Amino acid sequence: MTLLQTQNLSAFYGDFQALFGINVTVEQGETVAIIGANGAGKTTFLRAVAGALETAPDSVVFDGEAIGHRTAHEIVRLGIAMVPEGRRLFPSLSVEENLLLGTHSERAGPWNLKRVYELFPRLFELRRLPAPSLSGGQQQMAAVGRALMSNPRLLLCDELSLGLAPVVIRDIYECLGAITAEGTTVVLVEQDINRALDASARFYCFQEGRLALSAPTKNFDRAAITAAYFGM
Amino acid sequence: MAWLNVLIQGSLLGGFYALFAIGLSMSFGIMRLVNIAHGDLIVLAAYVALIVTDNTGLDPFLSLVIVLPAMFALGYALQRGLLNQTLSGGLLPPLLVTFGISIIIQNGLLQGFGAYDHRLHAGAIETASLHLPGGIDIGVFPLLVFAVAIFAIASLQLLFYNTRLGRAFRAVSDDADTAELMGIDNRKLYALALGIAMIFTAIAGVLFGIRTIFAPLAGPIRLILAFEAVIIGGLGSMWGTLIGGMVLGIAQSIGAALDPTWQILAGHIAFLVILIVRPSGLFPRTRD
Numbered sequence A: 001m002t003l004l005q006t007q008n009l010s011a012f013y014g015d016f017q018a019l020f021g022i023n024v025t026v027e028q029g030e031t032v033a034i035i036g037a038n039g040a041g042k043t044t045f046l047r048a049v050a051g052a053l054e055t056a057p058d059s060v061v062f063d064g065e066a067i068g069h070r071t072a073h074e075i076v077r078l079g080i081a082m083v084p085e086g087r088r089l090f091p092s093l094s095v096e097e098n099l100l101l102g103t104h105s106e107r108a109g110p111w112n113l114k115r116v117y118e119l120f121p122r123l124f125e126l127r128r129l130p131a132p133s134l135s136g137g138q139q140q141m142a143a144v145g146r147a148l149m150s151n152p153r154l155l156l157c158d159e160l161s162l163g164l165a166p167v168v169i170r171d172i173y174e175c176l177g178a179i180t181a182e183g184t185t186v187v188l189v190e191q192d193i194n195r196a197l198d199a200s201a202r203f204y205c206f207q208e209g210r211l212a213l214s215a216p217t218k219n220f221d222r223a224a225i226t227a228a229y230f231g232m
Numbered sequence B: 001m002a003w004l005n006v007l008i009q010g011s012l013l014g015g016f017y018a019l020f021a022i023g024l025s026m027s028f029g030i031m032r033l034v035n036i037a038h039g040d041l042i043v044l045a046a047y048v049a050l051i052v053t054d055n056t057g058l059d060p061f062l063s064l065v066i067v068l069p070a071m072f073a074l075g076y077a078l079q080r081g082l083l084n085q086t087l088s089g090g091l092l093p094p095l096l097v098t099f100g101i102s103i104i105i106q107n108g109l110l111q112g113f114g115a116y117d118h119r120l121h122a123g124a125i126e127t128a129s130l131h132l133p134g135g136i137d138i139g140v141f142p143l144l145v146f147a148v149a150i151f152a153i154a155s156l157q158l159l160f161y162n163t164r165l166g167r168a169f170r171a172v173s174d175d176a177d178t179a180e181l182m183g184i185d186n187r188k189l190y191a192l193a194l195g196i197a198m199i200f201t202a203i204a205g206v207l208f209g210i211r212t213i214f215a216p217l218a219g220p221i222r223l224i225l226a227f228e229a230v231i232i233g234g235l236g237s238m239w240g241t242l243i244g245g246m247v248l249g250i251a252q253s254i255g256a257a258l259d260p261t262w263q264i265l266a267g268h269i270a271f272l273v274i275l276i277v278r279p280s281g282l283f284p285r286t287r288d
Helices: A042-050 A072-078 A095-105 A113-119 A121-125 A136-148 A166-181 A193-199 A222-230 B002-031 B038-056 B060-081 B083-089 B092-113 B140-162 B164-174 B176-181 B186-211 B219-233 B238-258 B260-277
Strands: A002-013 A016-027 A031-036 A060-062 A080-083 A154-158 A185-190 A202-207 A210-216 B129-132 B136-139
Touching: A002 A042, A002 A185, A016 A031, A016 A042, A016 A185, A016 A210, A031 A042, A031 A193, A031 A222, A042 A072, A042 A080, A042 A154, A042 A185, A072 A080, A072 A095, A072 B176, A080 A136, A095 A113, A095 A136, A095 B164, A113 A121, A113 A136, A113 A166, A121 A136, A136 A154, A136 A166, A166 A185, A166 A193, A185 A193, A202 A222, A210 A222, B002 B038, B002 B136, B002 B140, B002 B164, B002 B186, B002 B219, B002 B238, B038 B060, B038 B092, B038 B186, B038 B219, B060 B083, B060 B186, B083 B092, B083 B186, B092 B219, B129 B140, B136 B140, B140 B164, B140 B186, B140 B238, B164 B176, B164 B186, B176 B186, B219 B238, B219 B260, B238 B260
Parallel strands: A031 A185, A031 A202, A080 A154, A154 A185
Antiparallel strands: A002 A016, A002 A060, A202 A210, B129 B136
16 A cells, blocks of 8 residues: 655755655555765655645645645644654753654554653663753664654654764664564665665665656665766 | 842842743743734733723722733734744844834824823732831832742743643744644644733733833833843743843842932843843853
């Protein structure tokens, strides 16, 4: 079953067009990676799906419903949650308050404070601390936990690995397995191609706001990815 | 002893200024709204109370039962219907729109009530006082105002740090875009915030109307006092606002004790000195 489909999705920052007619399909339960160089439009794509950017109503279809015209807070209520680039935790809130913020979408489901703490035990120990006092990896865990608290059907992860040590990145990607095991569909945006391809079944490669390549991940020719990635 | 008296009277006056400032501090803290009409809304609340007391014969304190919900509704509607539209275009649009609201309120009140002075009459409490040893007299009403200011700020702190709504207010104050991505309807939240801010503005307005005479053009000077209290205390800090009000009140009392014509000037000088020494105020909390 198709959970998310974008049809000829274009997005603008003022007069600047950042996305040109993107068609992406994500099936229920799968993990899809979106890769591409800096400025390829990956983050813009996620923000357009999440409702943070204005798009045409029919250009984003979620679970059979056109949602391109919906606002961000309405879309969270429909079941799309975002782990934003750079974590974006709320600095004046404690770790636990940051997690609880995820409950404002008022969606029921498997995830609650207890489950998130089971997934990230470190966060339980740190729960009373202000969010900025955490390390980068711990902040990323909190950002993922905050998104899970809204019990999303579709989880959008923007650059989970950004600025983190390889060992920390590995830990976080291991937790992703527990998340998809709940049936959550995941869209991963990454600059770290290997990491993204290892974790996903299919990928899309963006280049300068356009779709350059889409294919299953398995045994895919890395040279073709490089070509699509850099446009060579 | 005379100076102790000056200090006490100044502190009590400061509670009054803090009460003026709470609504302003809240709307700036949460939505970065610099509300130029704040002083006029204080005066408007006093006039609403005047209408209620004149028509129902209620005591001004009891009139709050009607004035508070009315001002909450006005704040909610103002934010939802008008001010939300100004927030995405930078600092200038809300300044201009609230400046316009200020002019509308002033002229509306002039039209409706004329340029006469009015007062809210609360009876014996206005002049009652406590006699302390050492010849210090404390007015019951200023003491009441001070207690209301502390109670107001304490209850706001409780709201901000112990409720779901307060958590959402703090999150939106930190990062409105991300809050929206977490499922918070910022526009509705802002409307609630101005509504709640207006409850405190209304309390300030009614107490103001009991304490002193008011006229349609009395707003701007209340705005300046409120601004000074907020900025001395540090943006976004509610207890800071109380301290800011007290600094202002004490400076005015000291000025008045030296020479009665210096009262207002001394407050402004204290404000300028603090602005030079600590530009971000005494207890800043809000990040930009």
